[in-house]
Amino acid sequence: MTDKTRYQLDESDMPTSWYNIIPDLPVAPSPPLHPKTGEPVGPADLAPLFATELLKQEMSGESFIEIPEEVQSVYRTYRPSPLIRAKALEKVLGLPAGVKIFYKYEGVSPAGSHKPNTAIPQAFYNKQEGIKRISTETGAGQWGSAMSIACALYGMECTVYMVGISYDQKPYRRLLMETYGAEVISSPSKRTEAGRHVLGLDPDSLGSLGIAISEAVEDAAGRDDTHYCLGSVLNHVCLHQTIIGEEAILQMELAQAEPDVVVACVGGGSNFAGIAFPYYRRNTQGKSKARLLAVEPKACPTLTAGEYRYDLGDEAGMTPQMLMYTLGHDFVPAGIHAGGLRYHGDSPLVSLLVKEGKAEAVAVHQKACFDAAVMFARSEGILPAPESSHAIRAAIDEALAAREAGQDRTILFNLSGHGHFDLTAYEAYLNGQLQDYDFAAGSMCEGE
Amino acid sequence: MTDKTRYQLDESDMPTSWYNIIPDLPVAPSPPLHPKTGEPVGPADLAPLFATELLKQEMSGESFIEIPEEVQSVYRTYRPSPLIRAKALEKVLGLPAGVKIFYKYEGVSPAGSHKPNTAIPQAFYNKQEGIKRISTETGAGQWGSAMSIACALYGMECTVYMVGISYDQKPYRRLLMETYGAEVISSPSKRTEAGRHVLGLDPDSLGSLGIAISEAVEDAAGRDDTHYCLGSVLNHVCLHQTIIGEEAILQMELAQAEPDVVVACVGGGSNFAGIAFPYYRRNTQGKSKARLLAVEPKACPTLTAGEYRYDLGDEAGMTPQMLMYTLGHDFVPAGIHAGGLRYHGDSPLVSLLVKEGKAEAVAVHQKACFDAAVMFARSEGILPAPESSHAIRAAIDEALAAREAGQDRTILFNLSGHGHFDLTAYEAYLNGQLQDYDFAAGSMCEGE
Numbered sequence: 001m002t003d004k005t006r007y008q009l010d011e012s013d014m015p016t017s018w019y020n021i022i023p024d025l026p027v028a029p030s031p032p033l034h035p036k037t038g039e040p041v042g043p044a045d046l047a048p049l050f051a052t053e054l055l056k057q058e059m060s061g062e063s064f065i066e067i068p069e070e071v072q073s074v075y076r077t078y079r080p081s082p083l084i085r086a087k088a089l090e091k092v093l094g095l096p097a098g099v100k101i102f103y104k105y106e107g108v109s110p111a112g113s114h115k116p117n118t119a120i121p122q123a124f125y126n127k128q129e130g131i132k133r134i135s136t137e138t139g140a141g142q143w144g145s146a147m148s149i150a151c152a153l154y155g156m157e158c159t160v161y162m163v164g165i166s167y168d169q170k171p172y173r174r175l176l177m178e179t180y181g182a183e184v185i186s187s188p189s190k191r192t193e194a195g196r197h198v199l200g201l202d203p204d205s206l207g208s209l210g211i212a213i214s215e216a217v218e219d220a221a222g223r224d225d226t227h228y229c230l231g232s233v234l235n236h237v238c239l240h241q242t243i244i245g246e247e248a249i250l251q252m253e254l255a256q257a258e259p260d261v262v263v264a265c266v267g268g269g270s271n272f273a274g275i276a277f278p279y280y281r282r283n284t285q286g287k288s289k290a291r292l293l294a295v296e297p298k299a300c301p302t303l304t305a306g307e308y309r310y311d312l313g314d315e316a317g318m319t320p321q322m323l324m325y326t327l328g329h330d331f332v333p334a335g336i337h338a339g340g341l342r343y344h345g346d347s348p349l350v351s352l353l354v355k356e357g358k359a360e361a362v363a364v365h366q367k368a369c370f371d372a373a374v375m376f377a378r379s380e381g382i383l384p385a386p387e388s389s390h391a392i393r394a395a396i397d398e399a400l401a402a403r404e405a406g407q408d409r410t411i412l413f414n415l416s417g418h419g420h421f422d423l424t425a426y427e428a429y430l431n432g433q434l435q436d437y438d439f440a441a442g443s444m445c446e447g448e
Numbered sequence: 449m450t451d452k453t454r455y456q457l458d459e460s461d462m463p464t465s466w467y468n469i470i471p472d473l474p475v476a477p478s479p480p481l482h483p484k485t486g487e488p489v490g491p492a493d494l495a496p497l498f499a500t501e502l503l504k505q506e507m508s509g510e511s512f513i514e515i516p517e518e519v520q521s522v523y524r525t526y527r528p529s530p531l532i533r534a535k536a537l538e539k540v541l542g543l544p545a546g547v548k549i550f551y552k553y554e555g556v557s558p559a560g561s562h563k564p565n566t567a568i569p570q571a572f573y574n575k576q577e578g579i580k581r582i583s584t585e586t587g588a589g590q591w592g593s594a595m596s597i598a599c600a601l602y603g604m605e606c607t608v609y610m611v612g613i614s615y616d617q618k619p620y621r622r623l624l625m626e627t628y629g630a631e632v633i634s635s636p637s638k639r640t641e642a643g644r645h646v647l648g649l650d651p652d653s654l655g656s657l658g659i660a661i662s663e664a665v666e667d668a669a670g671r672d673d674t675h676y677c678l679g680s681v682l683n684h685v686c687l688h689q690t691i692i693g694e695e696a697i698l699q700m701e702l703a704q705a706e707p708d709v710v711v712a713c714v715g716g717g718s719n720f721a722g723i724a725f726p727y728y729r730r731n732t733q734g735k736s737k738a739r740l741l742a743v744e745p746k747a748c749p750t751l752t753a754g755e756y757r758y759d760l761g762d763e764a765g766m767t768p769q770m771l772m773y774t775l776g777h778d779f780v781p782a783g784i785h786a787g788g789l790r791y792h793g794d795s796p797l798v799s800l801l802v803k804e805g806k807a808e809a810v811a812v813h814q815k816a817c818f819d820a821a822v823m824f825a826r827s828e829g830i831l832p833a834p835e836s837s838h839a840i841r842a843a844i845d846e847a848l849a850a851r852e853a854g855q856d857r858t859i860l861f862n863l864s865g866h867g868h869f870d871l872t873a874y875e876a877y878l879n880g881q882l883q884d885y886d887f888a889a890g891s892m893c894e895g896e
Contacts, residue, residue, distance in 0.1 A: 004459055005524035011454045076453035077532060077829055084525060088601065108556055110829035112868065152826040153536065172620075175871040178878055181826055378600040378629055381525050381558035420560065420868045423623040430626055 005087055007251040009080035015246035016072065017064035018239045021277045021349060024063065024284055026356045029235070029348055031059075032320035035312055041320045049220050049228040051125040057236040065239065071121045074153055078109045078116070079243065083251035088379040090399075098408030099399050100257065103415045104248045104275060105382070113385065113417030114271045115146030115231055118240035122229045123150035133157040133226040135219040137187065137212035140166055140339035141173025142385075142417070143231030148182035159226075161187040161215040164207030166339075173421060187212040194218050194316070208332075210315030217318050232268025233313060233322075233347050241274025244414060249278055252412065259290045259412035261398055265390035266294040266303065266361070267340045269347030275414040277349075280358060290412075292359040294350065295394040297369075299437035300333035302326065302346045303354050303361035311345055324351040327439070334437035336366045337425035338386040362394055365436040369393045370429040373419070385417035386425050453535055455699040457528035463694035464520065465512035466687045469725045469797060472511065472732055474804045477683070477796055479507075480768035483760055489768045497668050497676040499573040505684040513687065519569045522601055526557045526564070527691065531699035536827040538847075546856030547847050548705065551863045552696045552723060553830070561833065561865030562719045563594030563679055566688035570677045571598035581605040581674040583667040585635065585660035588614055588787035589621025590833075590865065591679030596630035607674075609635040609663040612655030614787075621869060635660040642666050642764070656780075657791075658763030665766050680716025681761060681770075681795050689722025692862060697726055700860065707738045707860035709846055713838035714742040714751065714809070715788045717795030723862040725797075728806060738860075740807040742798065743842040745817075747885035748781035750774065750794045751802050751809035759793055772799040775887070782885035784814045785873035786834040810842055813884040817841045818877040821867070833865035834873050 022029060031040040043055040050058075057065060067075070086101040095101075106114035126134060134151055137160070138144025144160040151158035160182050167174055167186040174184050187207045188195035194214035198205050205211070220228035230237065245262075252259060262279045264272035272294050282288035294303055306325035313319035315329055326345040327333075333342040345351075353359040366386070373389035375396070376382070384392060395413040402409035419426065428434050470477060479488040491503040498506075505513060515523070534549040543549075554562035574582060582599055585608065586592025592608040599606035608630050615622055615634040622632050635655045636643035642662035646653050653659070668676035678685065693710075700707060710727045712720035720742050730736040742751055750773045759774035761767035774793040775781075781790040801807040814834070821837035823844070824830070832840060843861040850857035867874065876882050 005521060006459045008456050008458055008528075010456055011452055073453060073535070074829070077536075080456075087521070088525075110825075110831065116829075149829050153829055171875075172868075172871045175875050175878075176831065176868070179822060179825060179831060179871070179874045374627060377558075377627060381522070381564075381597050381601055383558065383624065383627060420620075420624070423620045423627070426627045427619075427623050430623075 002254070002256055004255065005085050007083040007254045009247060009250055011076045011080065013250060014072070014075065014080045015243060017066050019242040019246060019278050019281060020060050020063055020065055020239055021280060022235065023061050024281055025352060026358065027352070029352055030323040032322050033310060035317045035320055038321070049217065051129050051131065051227060053125040053129070054122065054236045057239055058234060068124060071124050074120050075243065080247045081106055081108050083248055085255065086380055089376060092375060092379045093396065093399055095399055095403055099402045100410045101395055101399055102252065102255065102257070102412045104244055104412070105415045106244060107382065107415060107418035110149050111142065111146040112420060113142050113146065114241060114244060114274060115143050116149060117243055117274065118231065118237045118270065119146035119150035119229070120153070121240050123154045123156055126227050127154045127156055131225060131227045133159065133223070134229050135159045135161070135216045135226055136229045137161045137209065137216040139163050139209045141170055141177070141421070142340055144182070144184070145173060145176050146231065147229055148177040148180040151182065152180040158182040159219060160184045161189065161212040163187055163209055163212050164205065187215050189215060192218045208315060213314045214316045214318045232270040233345070235349055237270045238273035238277065238347055238349050241270045242277050244274035245276065245278030248275060248412065249282065257410050258288055260409045261291040261293055261411050263293045263295060263391050263395050263398065263411065263413035265341060265387050265416065266296045266346060266350065267343050267387065269350035271414055271416040273347060273350055276359060280353065292353065293394060294354065294359055294361040295390040296361060296363050297336050297338055297341050297390065298363040298365050299336045299439060300327065300342050301363035301439050302344065303351070304363045305439055308351060308355050313345060322348045324348045325354065336437060337422065337428065338366065338390065340387040341390065364390055364393045367434050367436050370434060372396050374429070382415065383419040384415060385419045386422050388416045391415065450702070450704055452703065453533050455531040455702045457695060457698055459524045459528065461698060462520065462523065462528045463691060465514050467690040467694060467726050467729060468508050468511055468513055468687055469728060470683065471509050472729055473800060474806065475800070477800060478771040480770050481758060483765045483768055486769070497665065499577050499579065499675060501573040501577070502570065502684045505687055506682060516572060519572050522568050523691065528695045529554055529556050531696055533703065534828055537824060540823060540827045541844065541847055543847055543851055547850045548858045549843055549847055550700065550703065550705070550707070550860045552692055552860070553863045554692060555830065555863060555866035558597050559590065559594040560868060561590050561594065562689060562692060562722060563591050564597060565691055565722065566679065566685045566718065567594035567598035568601070569688050571602045571604055574675050575602045575604055579673060579675045581607065581671070582677050583607045583664045583674055584677045585609045585657065585664040587611050587657045589618055589625070589869070590788055592630070592632070593621060593624050594679065595677055596625040596628040599630065600628040606630040607667060608632045609637065609660040611635055611657055611660050612653065635663050637663060639663070640666045656763060661762045662764045662766045680718040681793070683797055685718045686721035686725065686795055686797050689718045690725050692722035693724065693726030696723055696860065697730065705858050706736055708857045709739040709741055709859050711741045711743060711839050711843050711846065711859065711861035713789060713835050713864065714744045714794060714798065715791050715835065717798035719862055719864040721795060721798055724807060728801065740801065741842060742802065742807055742809040743838040744809060744811050745784050745786055745789050745838065746811040746813050747784045747887060748775065748790050749811035749887050750792065751799070752811045753887055756799060756803050761793060770796045772796045773802065784885060785870065785876065786814065786838065788835040789838065812838055812841045815882050815884050818882060820844050822877070830863065831867040832863060833867045834870050836864045839863065
């Protein structure tokens with residue numbers, strides 16, 4: 001065990017392959033099904049929307065997929081990201097020497113989150129296949145920002161359908177995307193049939209992620225020069241995020257420490273997959289016995305209270321059905337501030353790990369998460385995104401439990417992003433205006 | 449010359465001393481003078497406001513001052529900061545192989561700028577001397593954020609007098625400080641005599657940095673448990689920022705490259721000092737021939753159009769007179785978006801270097817800076833702070849001039865911060881609403 005604060009890899013030590021968990025799973029993943037026919041969906045069905053290479057990755061049997069040099073070179077502007085020993089937090093918590101907390105920090109990317117890890121290769125593969133324009137959707141704006149940046153870097157056009165209420169309430173996120181050259185459209189819009197249909201029923205519709213997805217997919221389907229990109233849930237998205245865990249393994253080796261538990265928050269599942277899948281491999285290889293802990297909000301507890309079954313990926317039924325934990329595709333989570341965790345389903349790969357007992361899940365309340373986030377900010381300095389605060393809460397709870405039990409424990413969590421765009425959430429917390437919502441108690445409400 | 453993108457130091461290679469330029473200057477710096485008597489001001493006069501150790505550093509004759517371990521350990525949560533070869537920008541500019549651009553990126557700090565480099569040691573030395581509370585002022589909020597974070601990390605109280613109009617117009621910056629536990633007060637306030645005086649004359653006063661300084665100083669002078677901290681201009685602030693240049697020297701060695709020109713923006717002068725002073729030493733040692741280029745806004749061209757003379761550091765005459773370039777302490781710069789560069793004077797040490805021909809200065813218009821900033825964001829990915837965009841503009845101009853002249857040139861600039869809190873400025877730029885202001889043409893107006 002070394003006594004450093006920060007374990008920083010040189011760019012020459014950045015992993016050059018992503019890890020594909022599929023061949024190592026205890027059971028084969030079930031295929032997606034057509035939303036209407038219920039028949040398995042193959043690459044040919046999805047080719048109008050996605051790059052061929054991404055569809056290959058979606059069902060690949062290769063354990064490692066090489067990161068193209070053109071992607072590596074862009075990764076290198078912000079990667080390898082740091083792995084930091086949370087010494088100041090440990091001190092504030094009064095932890096004994098045997099209980100240690102490390103975090104991998106993805107907020108150093110230009111978007112301030114882990115999202116560019118997949119936006120960059122998605123843009124690259126599409127460009128390589130002659131696509132000139134990407135259409136996508138965004139809720140609070142994290143994914144739209146990442147995709148806008150990636151498109152700018154490869155000289156592609158980008159159109160982002162942004163949920164109407166966020167478009168109005170989050171002008172800074174919209175401006176960020178526009179500064180990178182993206183076209184940002186308030187959804188529902190008059191540009192698509194899906195949008196016009198919704199506006200016909202309700203001209204004042206505030207929009208939803210489901211509607212925005214429908215618009216972005218319709219846009220891409222209607223133009224040969226355009227493909228669609230998605231920021232979480234899918235297998236190839238989880239694949240790209242494994243750069244996080246691959247780096248973390250090297251950095252924990254530098255620290256001469258092996259995590260007993262690896263923690264990340266879960267919305268669609270990609271940042272959890274990113275740090276946890278490489279440790280799953282390490283577990284199967286007998287090199288580690290790390291528990292893999294997914295943390296979700298009690299307002300949207302997909303993994304802990306959902307059913308494991310086929311369900312649609314979106315409200316409107318535009319996307320295939322996937323075998324996953326779900327609260328039902330018509331479930332509208334309460335308006336918690338961690339907008340990125342408000343998803344009714346979950347990555348099929350992450351769901352399968354939980355189903356098979358290879359990963360654990362826990363649900364936490366948002367007030368307790370903001371308690372943890374503020375404690376973290378005032379000790380470690382970094383202001384976390386509300387989503388990431390769920391991982392911090394669970395990491396602190398793991399540390400305190402180990403202290404109580406008199407056990408040693410090494411905890412590694414993924415700090416997926418900074419909270420510089422989320423200060424209104426902190427304002428609500430500081431003013432005592434945060435509410436907790438409990439799915440189990442039947443408390444739900446229209447969200448942001 | 450290596451071909452990497454990112455030159456990352458291990459924390460064990462982080463420099464452990466700051467560089468003090470004073471003993472190496474061609475002429476001794478002139479002492480500050482009392483604002484009213486005009487007599488030299490000594491440590492005893494300033495002791496009620498500043499930590500003894502900081503006053504020692506202000507006039508130290510030592511070339512290197514060791515960074516205390518307690519400061520190093522906090523630096524290590526975000527330092528060493530990366531040095532990045534701007535390969536994508538070089539490509540967009542169509543530069544020949546002999547013209548290279550590197551940048552040192554300080555936006556990775558928890559405040560998103562270089563300011564914590566001095567906020568952290570200032571908080572530390574004050575705490576060490578038994579001070580429990582810091583009072584300071586902030587304009588747009590960069591410095592107030594950094595000081596709030598530093599105080600949180602050392603468990604000190606922090607009160608920030610924030611210029612009234614910014615308090616109202618920049619709620620996110622205020623919320624950031626409050627999340628770190630700082631008390632943020634709209635200035636002018638009723639809490640101080642200075643504030644009450646201003647409010648008596650004009651109950652609707654929007655405030656100014658001068659008034660906020662007066663309030664913060666009065667607050668500190670009136671309480672034994674409180675000291676005052678300043679974020680730029682002073683010698684000890686420049687000293688702390690030299691960690692930037694000391695790291696850059698090591699990183700440029702890794703790159704097997706020596707800069708022909710070192711570029712940074714100048715407001716009070718500390719981020720320029722940070723990267724340029726260590727290269728000044730290298731020049732005096734004959735190890736380098738780097739030109740040191742300070743970039744300022746044409747709306748506030750202190751170094752290029754100011755007079756070199758004694759002047760007050762603030763509008764109200766609360767601070768000592770300093771020998772520096774100045775546009776006059778009653779000069780109100782136009783309301784450009786780079787709020788951190790709107791200062792009538794400049795660091796006496798930076799002024800002396802320019803006066804003695806050891807550093808150059810150039811003034812640029814804000815529209816041209818935003819052109820450069822957007823080009824940079826869309827190629828390198830990082831959205832720059834408006835202040836930092838001045839350095840980017842000058843770096844690009846240096847590169848293009850070298851290309852025109854058919855010369856080789858290696859350019860190193862300091863990217864002092866990210867622009868995630870400055871999106872309204874980008875909005876104005878994208879909407880074509882930016883105005884250029886030219887001091888030389890007599891165009892000035894009340895600023896933000």
